[in-house]
Amino acid sequence: MFYFFIGLIAFALGAGAGFIVRKQQTEQKNQDMHEKGQLLVQQANTKSQEVLFKAKNEALKIIEDTKHEEEKKRDLLRKQEERLVSKEEALDKKIQDMDNARNDLESKMASARQLREEVQKLHDMQVEELNKISGMSRDEAKAMLLKQVEEMAREDMAMTIKKADKELQEKAKERAKFILADAIQKYAAETATESTATMVNLPSDDMKGRIIGKEGRNINSFEQATGIDVIVDDTPGSIVISGFDLVRRYIAKIALEKLISDGRIHPARIEETVEQTKEEINVMIKELGEKAAFETGVTGLHPNLIKLLGRLKFRTSFGQNVLKHSMEVAMLSANIASDLGADVTVCRKAGLLHDVGKAVDHEIQGHHAIIGRDIAKKFGLPDNVVHAIEAHEGDIQPNSVEAMIVSAANAIANARPGATKDNLDTFIKRQEELENVAKSFEGVQKVFAVQAGNEVRVFVTPQDVDDYAAVKLSHDIARKIERDLQYPGIVKVSVIRETRAEHFAM
Numbered sequence: 153m154f155y156f157f158i159g160l161i162a163f164a165l166g167a168g169a170g171f172i173v174r175k176q177q178t179e180q181k182n183q184d185m186h187e188k189g190q191l192l193v194q195q196a197n198t199k200s201q202e203v204l205f206k207a208k209n210e211a212l213k214i215i216e217d218t219k220h221e222e223e224k225k226r227d228l229l230r231k232q233e234e235r236l237v238s239k240e241e242a243l244d245k246k247i248q249d250m251d252n253a254r255n256d257l258e259s260k261m262a263s264a265r266q267l268r269e270e271v272q273k274l275h276d277m278q279v280e281e282l283n284k285i286s287g288m289s290r291d292e293a294k295a296m297l298l299k300q301v302e303e304m305a306r307e308d309m310a311m312t313i314k315k316a317d318k319e320l321q322e323k324a325k326e327r328a329k330f331i332l333a334d335a336i337q338k339y340a341a342e343t344a345t346e347s348t349a350t351m352v353n354l355p356s357d358d359m360k361g362r363i364i365g366k367e368g369r370n371i372n373s374f375e376q377a378t379g380i381d382v383i384v385d386d387t388p389g390s391i392v393i394s395g396f397d398l399v400r401r402y403i404a405k406i407a408l409e410k411l412i413s414d415g416r417i418h419p420a421r422i423e424e425t426v427e428q429t430k431e432e433i434n435v436m437i438k439e440l441g442e443k444a445a446f447e448t449g450v451t452g453l454h455p456n457l458i459k460l461l462g463r464l465k466f467r468t469s470f471g472q473n474v475l476k477h478s479m480e481v482a483m484l485s486a487n488i489a490s491d492l493g494a495d496v497t498v499c500r501k502a503g504l505l506h507d508v509g510k511a512v513d514h515e516i517q518g519h520h521a522i523i524g525r526d527i528a529k530k531f532g533l534p535d536n537v538v539h540a541i542e543a544h545e546g547d548i549q550p551n552s553v554e555a556m557i558v559s560a561a562n563a564i565a566n567a568r569p570g571a572t573k574d575n576l577d578t579f580i581k582r583q584e585e586l587e588n589v590a591k592s593f594e595g596v597q598k599v600f601a602v603q604a605g606n607e608v609r610v611f612v613t614p615q616d617v618d619d620y621a622a623v624k625l626s627h628d629i630a631r632k633i634e635r636d637l638q639y640p641g642i643v644k645v646s647v648i649r650e651t652r653a654e655h656f657a658m
Contacts, residue, residue: 373419398466437462484561502540
């Protein structure tokens, strides 16, 4: 029992102590919360003051901006008002000026009407008086006057047409010269002259005996296989093969060089080498044709036509290589057609193939232009190309611009200096004639024909010819060249007057 009371007292004391501790903790927590609340209130007051300060600043800024904008708008309105007032004043002035001008115009119109009435009265009086004097009515006089005016107009019209036609012909002539000269300058082909004989070099003169063979068997076999004459003479280190057919002559040259290099020369070997060379040359002929077509820009040709084109490499005309000539005509035709607005493709193709008949004209009877026409038809070329081929020599009248262009290009290529044997002498003679024409004038010191005869440079004596006389001299020389000489293209006459002052220091 005693222990019970002691336990009860201990429990009461523990409960009281726990209550006091919890009360103290609660009071401490309340105090902390109160302090935190005050701190939050203080922070809230600080933030509210900052927000309020910012709001006041922004409000003041907005008020200032509004005032500034309002002032700008007032200034703009004031300026617009001033501008409107100025325009209104200008408009009032223009209206006043228009009213004055209208009044002035009405006054002038009234005066003009009055003057016209007076002129009409005078005109009627004159017509009436003329009718009395001439004894003709007004309609009769009008008809006579119209007839006279018509006759005079007809004469003037005829003279005007004649003058215009002359000027047009002169301009067309100058334009044609320019086009031809421009086309020639755009394409400058090399020219080459080949003969009917080819020389083959020998390593030694002993080789001549081996080529001839016993009792001439080798040389006879070679000539029979190639169709070419072999000329063995006393010329050291070489023999000559001769023949009009360039293909056969080229085959003979290559075959003979192979035999000389190989050293085995006998009839069987000769026949084998010639046949082998023929096959190689046939391949080369096709490659030559393809190369020519590629360089001139011509496409769509039949393979057999390509071979015929390549054969022209071994054909000459007046000493001129026909394949090079054909390529030149193709390029010239294309250049002229481009300047004239003609069909460039047709002119290019017809220009390349215009002499294709020469590849077989030694095998087929007839003119090469007609043979070329038949070949073109056989390989299905267009009619305009066929016609240009057959008409390029002028035997058949050209009926298209393209045919005329190909014919002109062919003539240009043939007339190019150095193109043929005969043209070289003609070219030199023309150069001399140009210089002689210029030398015939007084005051000329020396003359040079340059740029293939396209320019004549005339040097004059400065003491005899002044600057004005030099201008007149160039004109007179040009007119005399036009009158006395025949020349392709345009000839430029340049008169050069040089004055030199010299003195010696002693």
